Each structure stands twice: as C-alpha cells, then as structure tokens.
Amino acid sequence: MTSGDEVVVALDVGGTGMKCALVRPDGTMVHAERHATEAARGPEAVVGTILDVAEGLAGKAHAGGLTPVACGIAVPGVVDEARGVAVWSANVGFRDVPLRELARRRLGLPTALGHDVRVGGLAEARLGAGRDTGHVLFVAIGTGIAAAHVVGGSAAAGAHGAAGEIGHILVRPEGPRCGCGRPGCLEAVASAAAIGRRYAELAGVPVTAAEVADRAVAGEPLADRVWREAVEALADGLATGQALFDVATIVIGGGLAQAGPRLLDPLRAALRERLTFHREPRLVAAALGDEAGCLGAALLALDALN
Numbered sequence: 001m002t003s004g005d006e007v008v009v010a011l012d013v014g015g016t017g018m019k020c021a022l023v024r025p026d027g028t029m030v031h032a033e034r035h036a037t038e039a040a041r042g043p044e045a046v047v048g049t050i051l052d053v054a055e056g057l058a059g060k061a062h063a064g065g066l067t068p069v070a071c072g073i074a075v076p077g078v079v080d081e082a083r084g085v086a087v088w089s090a091n092v093g094f095r096d097v098p099l100r101e102l103a104r105r106r107l108g109l110p111t112a113l114g115h116d117v118r119v120g121g122l123a124e125a126r127l128g129a130g131r132d133t134g135h136v137l138f139v140a141i142g143t144g145i146a147a148a149h150v151v152g153g154s155a156a157a158g159a160h161g162a163a164g165e166i167g168h169i170l171v172r173p174e175g176p177r178c179g180c181g182r183p184g185c186l187e188a189v190a191s192a193a194a195i196g197r198r199y200a201e202l203a204g205v206p207v208t209a210a211e212v213a214d215r216a217v218a219g220e221p222l223a224d225r226v227w228r229e230a231v232e233a234l235a236d237g238l239a240t241g242q243a244l245f246d247v248a249t250i251v252i253g254g255g256l257a258q259a260g261p262r263l264l265d266p267l268r269a270a271l272r273e274r275l276t277f278h279r280e281p282r283l284v285a286a287a288l289g290d291e292a293g294c295l296g297a298a299l300l301a302l303d304a305l306n
C-alpha cells in the first residue's frame with residue numbers, strides 16, 4: 001500500500017479543457033489546476049501540453065514534499081486501455097497515440113490511460129453516487145451520451161475499447177440523424193445538444209437544454225413537449241441498459257444532470273413504466289461533478305500499481 005505522502009498525477013483531457021490534479025490514494029485532491037486543450041493546434045501539440053502539464057504536476061508534488069507514485073490520464077474517444085493507446089478521438093484529433101508510453105517515459109512513473117466516461121464511472125461507483133452498490137451504470141449526458149458499466153470497482157472496456165456507447169442505441173428509427181451517420185440514435189434525440197436543437201427547430205429560438213427544462217417547469221407547452229420527448233427516449237435507452245446489465249444503481253452525470261429532479265423525477269417514472277420483470281435500479285444524480293474524470297484517472301493509476 002501507499003504511504004501518507006504519496007500522490008498520483010491525474011489528468012482528464014477534454015475537447016476544450018484539461019482538469020488536472022494531485023490525488024491521494026484515498027481520493028482526496030491536494031492540488032488542482034485547469035488548462036486549455038486548444039485542440040485546434042493538432043494532436044501533437046495537445047500531447048506536448050499533456051506531457052508538460054503532467055511533468056509540472058509531478059514537480060509540484062516534489063516541491064510540496066509529496067511523492068508522485070503513478071500517473072493516470074483520461075481521454076475521450078476510442079481508447080485501448082490494455083495497450084495504453086488513444087486510438088481515435090473526434091474532438092481532440094488523436095489517431096493511435098501511445099500516450100501511456102509517452103507519459104511513462106517523460107515522468108519515469110507507472111502510467112495508466114483510460115477512457116473519460118469509463119473513469120468517470122469508476123470514480124462515481126467507488127467514491128461518488130454509486131458508492132457501496134457494486135453494480136453501477138454511469139450515464140454521462142452532455143453534448144453526446146455515453147455510459148460505463150462498473151462491476152466491483154472496475155469498468156469493462158470491451159474487445160475494441162468501445163464499450164458503453166449507449167448514446168448510439170437506436171430509439172427513434174424515424175428520428176433525427178446522429179453524428180455517427182444513422183438516424184434515430186439516443187444521443188440524436190436526448191443529449192443536451194439535441195434538446196436545444198429540437199426546441200430551436202420548433203420555436204425558432206436557440207436555447208440551451210437547461211433553459212428548456214426551466215421553461216418546461218414554468219409550464220410552457222412547447223418546452224414541456226421537447227423535454228418529455230427527451231425523457232421518454234432516455235428511459236428507452238436506460239431500460240435497454242437495465243435489461244443488459246441489471247445494475248443496482250444508475251448514476252446520471254454530464255451537463256444535463258444539473259437539471260436535478262426536473263430530469264430525474266420524470267425519468268425515474270418513465271423507466272419504471274418500461275420495466276416488467278427487471279428489478280428497478282436506484283436512479284441518482286452524479287455526486288462528483290466535473291471532477292469525476294480526474295479522480296477516475298487517479299483511481300486507474302492506483303489500480304495499475306496493485
């Protein structure tokens with residue numbers, strides 16, 4: 001086990017920003033910082049920034065009398081966790097980047113590479129809203145929709161690093177076209193981006209999903225209709241998830257989770273209507289906010305040490 005002055009260098013790399021921290025083995029952050037990803041510079045420049053920031057964090061640990069023992073990095077897209085390769089990412093531009101080896105060489109520390117949503121799920125399942133429940137489905141709803149199935153504290157990546165793409169479950173065959181090219185995927189109907197788009201299409205006014213939720217609560221019929229459509233589609237997706245995984249807890253994260261009970265109360269009811277013999281999971285909001293990915297990257301690094 002690790003001793004009292006040991007920390008892990010953790011980075012959660014997103015399309016726009018990087019959340020970075022020094023994290024103790026018990027999951028407490030001793031230092032946190034944020035940097036711009038500036039993905040438009042291209043993947044090589046982004047990798048350079050990731051390595052510089054990681055090295056800088058290790059230096060800060062030493063300066064503070066702490067010992068960095070490992071590094072964990074979370075990235076979006078398709079991630080081959082076994083080989084430590086960022087295979088593909090639409091918003092950062094990664095194509096087969098051996099990020100784990102690059103960081104290991106630069107820092108001289110054991111390094112783990114993980115998928116942003118899977119490590120976020122790991123953190124929620126072990127430290128957050130799914131704590132102590134064993135079987136957890138973490139669903140992140142933001143620009144897109146993705147999930148992580150966590151059992152006994154670890155998330156399965158799939159044979160090709162692409163498990164958990166719940167956003168591409170077909171829910172509305174006649175629905176809007178998804179970014180993946182097919183019409184009717186869950187995320188084309190119910191992501192935060194899709195909700196905003198749908199309302200704008202019907203009302204001619206561009207608003208965010210959060211505002212659609214506010215207007216729905218205020219009794220505006222159009223907003224109520226758009227919100228309800230999204231909730232029904234989400235319930236279809238979650239019912240499929242529950243049929244596959246039979247989890248104890250579904251944790252809803254991502255930007256849309258900030259709608260709180262305005263999302264969770266109707267979603268819970270709609271999910272209940274869809275379940276027949278399946279047991280109803282607890283449906284809760286994520287507890288760790290946008291720090292989940294960074295904490296999860298730290299957990300992955302600690303797991304790699306053991």
Ligand SMILES: [Zn+2]
Binds near residue numbers: 180182
């Ligand atoms: Zn799709």
